[in-house]
Amino acid sequence: MTKKARLALCIALLIPLAFYFVVKYESGKAVIMPRKYLLDSVTTIIKDGKQTDDSIWHTTANIRLVNQLGDTVSLYDIKGKAIIMDFFFTSCASICPTLTKNMAMLQRGFLKGGDPMDQPDSSVVQFISFSIDPERDSAARLKAYADRFGARHDNWWFLTGNKDSIDNFAFQELKVDKFTTEPIDPNFVHTSRFVLLDQNYVVRGFYNGLDSNSLDQLAHDVGFLMMENDPKHPEALPFDPQEMKLFFVATFIIVLVGLFFIFKKKSKYN
Secondary structure, three states: OOHHHHHHHHHHHHHHHHHHHHHHHHHHHOOOOOOOOOEEEEEEEEEOOEEEEEEEEOEOOOOEEEOOOOOEEEHHHOOOOEEEEEEEOOOOOOOHHHHHHHHHHHHHHHHOOOOOOOOOOHHHEEEEEEEOOOOOOOHHHHHHHHHHOOOOOOOEEEEEOOHHHHHHHHHHHOOOOOOOOOOOEOOEOOOOEEEEEOOOOEEEEEEEOOOHHHHHHHHHHHHHHHHOOOOOOOOOOOOOHHHHHHHHHHHHHHHHHHHHHHHHHHHHHO
């Protein structure tokens, strides 16, 4: 093999490798938005003669209940906020006190404000705790419970009302029994999960309310949701890193095969 041929081979090999490492580096800096979970349907759209599939994600239905201050409130009263939800009951002696304590910790953290990628301001986050024992958990009892944990009432609702409505909301609208190995009684929504909704009432995450790492991810995901419609913060790379990796691997193989036949042809005539 001549010196020029060796140089050509090295360049041909280095080009796809260089692109691969560029993609790897850029994908490491990309913002990966919290996924959407509940798919309603997929529709086909034809635009400019091209056919594409468009996912229709489930919008959580409205629910109207009574909060710890005795006010009737509804989910759709909340505008432009990320929403963090959990399910508890005041007489629970197992996981509920820890869940409420961790929710209170999140609320205090968000009150610090600052960088939205660190702790979003409380004005963009709403907390909701649904009582799964509404027959006993009156508004007064919920307020006493909330006060015990130092909850701020302005952006944290403790809700009571019709049990069937709450159960239906948990299982039919939020699907708290999906995407988990945690056993959940269909007649009693006793779960350690925190659920995150975006500003459009779409489920964007399920988190273990007893795990500090999961709660940290929840806090960051709220920050990501705040960036989602912000033109100053791009959501992700303008390409799929996995597809680009496959493309460059394929390019690498094609270059090798092409060079093999070129050199084979040259050697035949030399």
